[in-house]
Amino acid sequence: MITCEKCHTPVDINHINSNTFEPCTKCQVSLRTDIFPAAVRTEAADTRPQMRVVSDDAGCFYHPGKKAVVPCAACGRFLCALCDIDMNGRHICFACMESGQEKQTAQTLETHRFLHDGLAIRLSLFPPLSGFFSFFSCVTAPFSVYYALRHWKSPGSITPRGRKWRFVLTLLFSSAQIAGWTAIILTAFNR
Amino acid sequence: MTQHPILYEKFSAKHRKFFGNDCLWFGQDHLLLVSSTGISEDYKRFYYKDIQAIQLMKTKARLARIIITFILLGITGAITALACSMDKSNPAVLVSSGIMGLFLIGCLVRLFIKGPFCKTFIYSSVQKEKLTPLNTVKKSALFLSIITPKIKAWQGQMTPDMLRSDPRRMTAAPGAILQHAANIRQKIISPVWHRGLFLSLLCLSVLMTTLLLFRAPVLFAVFSLALLLILLTNTAALVKQAGSTLSAGVKATTIASMIFLVLTIGAGYVEFVFFMIKNVETWAKASQNQWEMAKLYARINPFDYPVILGLDIFLICVFFITGLTGLIFLWRQKK
Numbered sequence: 001m002i003t004c005e006k007c008h009t010p011v012d013i014n015h016i017n018s019n020t021f022e023p024c025t026k027c028q029v030s031l032r033t034d035i036f037p038a039a040v041r042t043e044a045a046d047t048r049p050q051m052r053v054v055s056d057d058a059g060c061f062y063h064p065g066k067k068a069v070v071p072c073a074a075c076g077r078f079l080c081a082l083c084d085i086d087m088n089g090r091h092i093c094f095a096c097m098e099s100g101q102e103k104q105t106a107q108t109l110e111t112h113r114f115l116h117d118g119l120a121i122r123l124s125l126f127p128p129l130s131g132f133f134s135f136f137s138c139v140t141a142p143f144s145v146y147y148a149l150r151h152w153k154s155p156g157s158i159t160p161r162g163r164k165w166r167f168v169l170t171l172l173f174s175s176a177q178i179a180g181w182t183a184i185i186l187t188a189f190n191r
Numbered sequence: 192m193t194q195h196p197i198l199y200e201k202f203s204a205k206h207r208k209f210f211g212n213d214c215l216w217f218g219q220d221h222l223l224l225v226s227s228t229g230i231s232e233d234y235k236r237f238y239y240k241d242i243q244a245i246q247l248m249k250t251k252a253r254l255a256r257i258i259i260t261f262i263l264l265g266i267t268g269a270i271t272a273l274a275c276s277m278d279k280s281n282p283a284v285l286v287s288s289g290i291m292g293l294f295l296i297g298c299l300v301r302l303f304i305k306g307p308f309c310k311t312f313i314y315s316s317v318q319k320e321k322l323t324p325l326n327t328v329k330k331s332a333l334f335l336s337i338i339t340p341k342i343k344a345w346q347g348q349m350t351p352d353m354l355r356s357d358p359r360r361m362t363a364a365p366g367a368i369l370q371h372a373a374n375i376r377q378k379i380i381s382p383v384w385h386r387g388l389f390l391s392l393l394c395l396s397v398l399m400t401t402l403l404l405f406r407a408p409v410l411f412a413v414f415s416l417a418l419l420l421i422l423l424t425n426t427a428a429l430v431k432q433a434g435s436t437l438s439a440g441v442k443a444t445t446i447a448s449m450i451f452l453v454l455t456i457g458a459g460y461v462e463f464v465f466f467m468i469k470n471v472e473t474w475a476k477a478s479q480n481q482w483e484m485a486k487l488y489a490r491i492n493p494f495d496y497p498v499i500l501g502l503d504i505f506l507i508c509v510f511f512i513t514g515l516t517g518l519i520f521l522w523r524q525k526k
Binding site: 002004005006011013016017021029030031032033034035036037038039040041108110111112113114115118119122157158159160 | 198199201216223225227229230231232233234235236240241242243244245246247248249310312314315316335339342343346347348349353354355
């Protein structure tokens with residue numbers, strides 16, 4: 001049910017897809033509602049018959065008694081209509097979907113990613129810029145160099161945001177901090 | 192199982208948060224909402240074939256921001272005028288007021304360029320999500336002009352007949368709207384705490400004005416106690432208003448008053464530190480005794496310190512305006 005977000009009154013049918021803001025019939029707040037065919041479409045149940053294997057038919061890998069209708073796009077196992085998962089046009093089995101989710105190789109299933117480049121550059125920049133915590137840069141600078149090199153090839157964001165330049169900047173800043181600390185220590189020893 | 196990386200096209204709108212931001216990306220078959228904290232990202236996907244509706248709701252956020260900016264601009268102007276009228280006008284006050292004024296004018300211009308504000312919601316069969324990056328009508332209109340052809344390519348054209356034959360009752364027929372009054376899920380509360388809070392804010396502004404003119408230690412003690420009580424009232428009001436039917440104006444004013452109260456306490460602390468630096472012995476000795484503190488505060492003449500005077504005037508205006516605005520909102524809601 002598409003309702004007004006403010007008063008939860010259902011939107012008037014005459015105000016839908018009008019491409020202009022119309023007042024809500026109850027609270028008068030200006031609303032523009034665009035509805036698409038998916039809203040009025042009823043999902044058709046899977047009508048594919050669950051046929052049993054006869055003579056030379058290929059059976060489902062998971063249900064040998066059922067006739068296979070499609071092979072898994074990832075592992076090639078034959079699947080019946082019950083085991084077939086349609087993932088944006090790709091037919092895969094449950095096992096491949098689960099392993100893809102675990103190994104983070106199926107982008108379409110991922111809901112969270114850790115950004116190693118983001119952490120590396122923050123570790124490198126935060127202590128010297130904070131002023132108060134700048135002393136900690138003697139620890140964070142070498143660690144951020146290690147972290148940047150360790151995660152150079154780790155997967156970053158699924159969106160095409162540049163990540164290598166963050167690692168490069170981390171290496172540059174951290175190297176400068178390490179050089180600075182080395183100079184301070186050497187000067188202290190030479191006195 | 193390996194897959195080729197999905198190609199994404201970025202949408203220009205971005206919602207900045209305290210840590211990170213939210214942004215939108217158009218994929219080949221879905222819209223991706225990315226909530227980033229800087230070191231991690233959370234993804235929500237809306238497949239074009241599943242999107243049922245997109246709703247835009249205009250808000251009064253821009254008007255509220257314009258009013259607040261104008262008030263702040265007025266206060267800055269008043270402080271500048273006051274500083275100029277004094278014999279020993281401090282150039283630092285003039286410079287800081289000038290910078291503040293320019294900043295506020297910049298904010299105003301930006302608000303006018305941005306246009307009206309709105310909230311955007313996307314509906315699919317299993318979820319309804321607020322698209323936080325789309326907070327202005329301009330951005331949302333641009334977003335709709337991009338996404339609508341993509342959705343149509345996946346779902347086809349929506350015809351008026353399809354809408355009227357609506358088998359799932361996604362919309363209401365004219366005249367059937369009153370039947371859905373029971374749809375409201377929010378709790379109804381009596382705004383006793385809010386009324387008390389706004390009235391006390393008005394009283395506080397009167398008390399502060401009195402303090403500006405009559406520096407009596409008793410008044411300072413009363414002021415400290417009143418501030419503490421109002422803070423408690425405000426906290427209670429904030430707890431009560433969560434998920435209630437109170438209007439957005441009342442809720443926003445309550446939040447604003449909490450911010451200003453915290454600001455007042457912070458300003459008092461800064462003031463204390465400033466005077467302690469000037470006269471360590473006396474102030475450090477008095478810091479353990481509230482009555483002695485009140486006595487010391489009573490000895491300070493705010494007209495000798497333009498910054499303190501400006502701050503006091505600012506807080507008086509703010510408490511008066513907040514209290515009055517809150518009462519007007521409550522009165523309008525009752526009406």
